[in-house]
Amino acid sequence: MDSQAIRDKTVLVTGGAGFIGSHLVEALAPHNEVRVLDNFSSGDRSHLPDDVTIVEGDVGDPIALQEAARGVDVIFHHAAVVSVSRSVDAPRRSNETNLEASLLLLEQARQEDARVVVASSAAVYGHPDELPISESASTEPTSPYGIQKLAVDQYTRRYAELYDLETVALRYFNAYGPRQQGPYSGVISTFLEQARADEPITIEGDGEQTRDFVHVSDIVRANLQAATTEATGEAFNIGTGSRTSIRSLAETIKAATDSSSPIVHRDPRPGDIRHSGADISKANRRLGFESRVSLESGIQSLVDGTRLSPMEANAEPASDSMREGNPAR
Ligand code: UD2
Numbered sequence: 001m002d003s004q005a006i007r008d009k010t011v012l013v014t015g016g017a018g019f020i021g022s023h024l025v026e027a028l029a030p031h032n033e034v035r036v037l038d039n040f041s042s043g044d045r046s047h048l049p050d051d052v053t054i055v056e057g058d059v060g061d062p063i064a065l066q067e068a069a070r071g072v073d074v075i076f077h078h079a080a081v082v083s084v085s086r087s088v089d090a091p092r093r094s095n096e097t098n099l100e101a102s103l104l105l106l107e108q109a110r111q112e113d114a115r116v117v118v119a120s121s122a123a124v125y126g127h128p129d130e131l132p133i134s135e136s137a138s139t140e141p142t143s144p145y146g147i148q149k150l151a152v153d154q155y156t157r158r159y160a161e162l163y164d165l166e167t168v169a170l171r172y173f174n175a176y177g178p179r180q181q182g183p184y185s186g187v188i189s190t191f192l193e194q195a196r197a198d199e200p201i202t203i204e205g206d207g208e209q210t211r212d213f214v215h216v217s218d219i220v221r222a223n224l225q226a227a228t229t230e231a232t233g234e235a236f237n238i239g240t241g242s243r244t245s246i247r248s249l250a251e252t253i254k255a256a257t258d259s260s261s262p263i264v265h266r267d268p269r270p271g272d273i274r275h276s277g278a279d280i281s282k283a284n285r286r287l288g289f290e291s292r293v294s295l296e297s298g299i300q301s302l303v304d305g306t307r308l309s310p311m312e313a314n315a316e317p318a319s320d321s322m323r324e325g326n327p328a329r
Helices: 017-030 062-069 084-089 091-112 146-164 187-196 216-228 245-257 281-286 295-304
Strands: 012-015 033-038 053-056 074-077 117-119 167-172 174-176 201-204 213-215 234-238 265-266
Touching: 012 017, 012 062, 017 033, 017 216, 033 062, 033 295, 053 062, 062 091, 062 216, 062 281, 074 216, 084 091, 084 146, 091 146, 117 216, 146 167, 146 234, 167 216, 174 187, 174 216, 174 234, 187 201, 187 245, 187 295, 201 245, 201 295, 216 234, 216 281, 245 265, 245 295, 265 281
Parallel strands: 012 033, 012 074, 033 053, 074 117, 117 167, 167 234, 174 213, 201 265
Antiparallel strands: none
């Protein structure tokens, strides 16, 4: 699978100024006409290349959406309220953006006969029955955010069946990389900030919980593959296939930053998922997806401020000593 195959298309990236969206825009812009629909509630204009067309507005605003989607070939849907805790505090508000606006977008895609690649989430699974988690695992989300993502994921797949629309849902595991920041940004950026400031690195609970951390450049590559795959109407796990404990992550980040931060424990997060790890064999088989960035090199590049291109092979997974669990390849 040639993941650079999407060329000379008109594409829309919703949430294109955000963390994942802006990296995707950068990868698409040299070869395609790119439009970005973003309300800049958390995204940043400075992340966008000069040659993209920006429509400022909510995805849930039909006028803005119509303008942004007119004549596009592919829509990458990354606009969302990404905070799980905000979805718990205000479920209807996050439902508006995460679910209602996504449905509006699918309808718009039907009008344009555009392919849609949707950002789904490992949150659809809730507490997993087995590891690694395959796409056919049970889906019992534990938060409004997860419920909304699951509904969108299902709508996305059903739109392929019911309306013959080309759709793909990508279930991201724990994404990390440059530009991930702010209060809901995830454990890697939090630990990095703490380590750089020589402040305590705060592990919630015993630190033995595990996650599948996937670098944003791998996620971008999965999106490019989804843009051209023949395997539409499907959902795919996008992770690395390996799990890392939060304690091991804290130690790696402390070492990589040469920090004198103490590693401390506080109360576990209520409802925290104990273990999460992706079976990526379906994405590998059907999309040609593989993860190329090991957690060590991903963290090192964050520390050094170097960029990892989605097209470069940075693979050294076999020697990745932090990894545990069963690589699903
Ligand atoms: C991630 C996603 C979420 C959803 C979910 C799916 C992020 C930011 N969130 O939630 O959107 O897709 O996966 O299951 O990617 N932790 C600490 N100390 C800290 C911060 C976190 O110990 O300062 C722990 C936390 O208790 C948890 C783990 O690190 O056990 C990961 O936390 P997270 O907020 O980065 O991501 P997660 O898996 O809750």
